[in-house]
Amino acid sequence: MIELLNLQKQYATIEGELIDSFTNVLKSGQYILGPYVQQLELEIAKKIGVKEAIGVASGTDALILTLSAYNIGAGDEVITTPFTFIATAEAIAQVGATPIFVDIDPTTGLIDVSKIEQAITERTKAIIPVHIFGQPADMDEINHIATTHNLVVIEDACQAFGATYVNKYAGNLANAGCFSFFPTKNLGGIGDGGIITTNDQALAKKIRVLRVHGSAKKYFHDELGFNSRLDAVQAAIILVSLQHIDSWNKTRRDLASNYIEAIDKIEQIDAIIEKEDRKHVYHLFSIRSKQRNHIMQFLAESGIRTAVYYPCCLHLQPAFKYLGHQVGHFPNAEQLSNEIFSIPLHPFLTTKEQNVILHALRKSVKK
Numbered sequence: 338m339i340e341l342l343n344l345q346k347q348y349a350t351i352e353g354e355l356i357d358s359f360t361n362v363l364k365s366g367q368y369i370l371g372p373y374v375q376q377l378e379l380e381i382a383k384k385i386g387v388k389e390a391i392g393v394a395s396g397t398d399a400l401i402l403t404l405s406a407y408n409i410g411a412g413d414e415v416i417t418t419p420f421t422f423i424a425t426a427e428a429i430a431q432v433g434a435t436p437i438f439v440d441i442d443p444t445t446g447l448i449d450v451s452k453i454e455q456a457i458t459e460r461t462k463a464i465i466p467v468h469i470f471g472q473p474a475d476m477d478e479i480n481h482i483a484t485t486h487n488l489v490v491i492e493d494a495c496q497a498f499g500a501t502y503v504n505k506y507a508g509n510l511a512n513a514g515c516f517s518f519f520p521t522k523n524l525g526g527i528g529d530g531g532i533i534t535t536n537d538q539a540l541a542k543k544i545r546v547l548r549v550h551g552s553a554k555k556y557f558h559d560e561l562g563f564n565s566r567l568d569a570v571q572a573a574i575i576l577v578s579l580q581h582i583d584s585w586n587k588t589r590r591d592l593a594s595n596y597i598e599a600i601d602k603i604e605q606i607d608a609i610i611e612k613e614d615r616k617h618v619y620h621l622f623s624i625r626s627k628q629r630n631h632i633m634q635f636l637a638e639s640g641i642r643t644a645v646y647y648p649c650c651l652h653l654q655p656a657f658k659y660l661g662h663q664v665g666h667f668p669n670a671e672q673l674s675n676e677i678f679s680i681p682l683h684p685f686l687t688t689k690e691q692n693v694i695l696h697a698l699r700k701s702v703k704k
C-alpha cells in the first residue's frame with residue numbers, strides 16, 4: 338500500500354539525531370517546559386520572524402489560549418471557515434464565543450474574503466482564517482477588513498509551518514499565529530504539542546501566564562488559566578525536525594508541482610489552486626472530482642491510500658447543531674466536501690510511487 342504519509346520513513350532518516358535528543362531530555366530530569374522548550378521558542382520565533390513564540394500543549398490549545406488572552410468569550414462572535422478541522426471552531430466555542438462561518442473559495446478551500454464583511458456585527462471580535470492544507474489565506478484583504486472594523490486576526494497555521502505569503506512566513510501575517518505539532522502535521526512531534534507566534538509582547542506575556550494556571554509567580558494566581566505546557570521531549574524532537582523542515586517542505590512542493598502538471602491534463606480532476614503570491618507547503622495534497630468515490634475506490638484497489646479532508650463541513654456537524662445551520666447555507670464548502678480527497682504526498686514519497694499514483698489516477702476516470 339502507498340500510504341498518505343510515512344512517519345516511519347521520516348523517523349528512520351533522522352533516527353540518530355532523535356535518539357540523542359531524546360536521551361538528553363531523559364538525562365536532564367526536566368520534562369515540562371525548561372531549556373529545550375525555551376530553545377524551541379527562540380528558534381521558531383527567529384525562523385518565523387516574530388518577536389515571541391510560546392509553546393503550549395496542542396494546536397487546539399494554541400487557539401484557545403490566544404482567544405482567552407484577547408479576552409474573547411461569552412457574547413462575542415468570531416468569524417471563521419466551515420471548511421476546516423473541528424478544532425478551529427471548537428476553540429471559539431470552548432472560550433464561550435460563537436463561531437460565525439463564512440463560505441470558502443471552492444478553488445482553494447480558503448475563506449472567501451469577499452463574504453467576510455457582511456458577516457461582521459457589533460459582537461464580532463476576531464477573524465480566524467485557516468491556511469487550509471498548507472496554503473496561506475488572503476491575508477492582505479483579511480487584515481484590511483480587520484483594521485477597518487477593529488478586529489483581531491488569529492492565523493490557524495496548524496497545517497502551514499514554513500508556508501509563505503508575499504515575503505513573510507505564516508505565523509507572522511496577523512496578530513498571532515497558532516501551530517500544531519501533532520505527529521502528522523508537516524512539523525510534527527511524537528505526541529501532542531503546539532506553539533503561538535506573535536509580535537505582540539503583551540499578548541505573549543499573558544499567554545505565558547495562562548498556560549501555567551494563571552500564575553506569573555509560582556503558587557500565586559491573579560487569574561484562572563489552564564494547564565497547557567509543551568513538554569521537553571516534544572521540544573527536543575521538534576528542534577531536530579526544524580533542521581530538516583525547509584528541505585522536507587521543498588520536496589513536498591516539488592512533488593506537488595509534478596502532480597499539478599499531470600492532473601492539469603486529466604479533465605475530470607482538478608487540483609487545489611496555488612495562488613501566485615504565496616508558497617503552499619502541501620501538508621495535504623488535495624484534489625477534487627465529481628467522480629470522487631469511484632476514483633477513491635479504484636485507487637484503493639490499486640494499493641493507493643486516499644482520504645477525505647473533510648467529509649462534513651463544520652456548520653453541519655451535530656456538535657454545532659445549536660448554531661441552527663442547514664444544508665445550503667455554505668454551498669461552496671458543502672460542494673468541496675463532496676468532491677475533495679487527498680492523495681499520498683510526503684517528503685519520502687518516491688518519484689516511482691508518484692508515477693504509480695498518476696498512472697492509476699489517469700486510468701480511474703470515466704469518460
Ligand SMILES: *Cc1c(COP(=O)(O)O)cnc(C)c1O
Pocket residue numbers: 395396397398421422424425467493495496516517518519529530531
Ligand atoms: C491539527 C489542526 C488543529 C489542532 O491541532 P492539535 O494539535 O491537533 O490540537 C487546528 N486547526 C487545524 C486547521 C488543524 O489542522
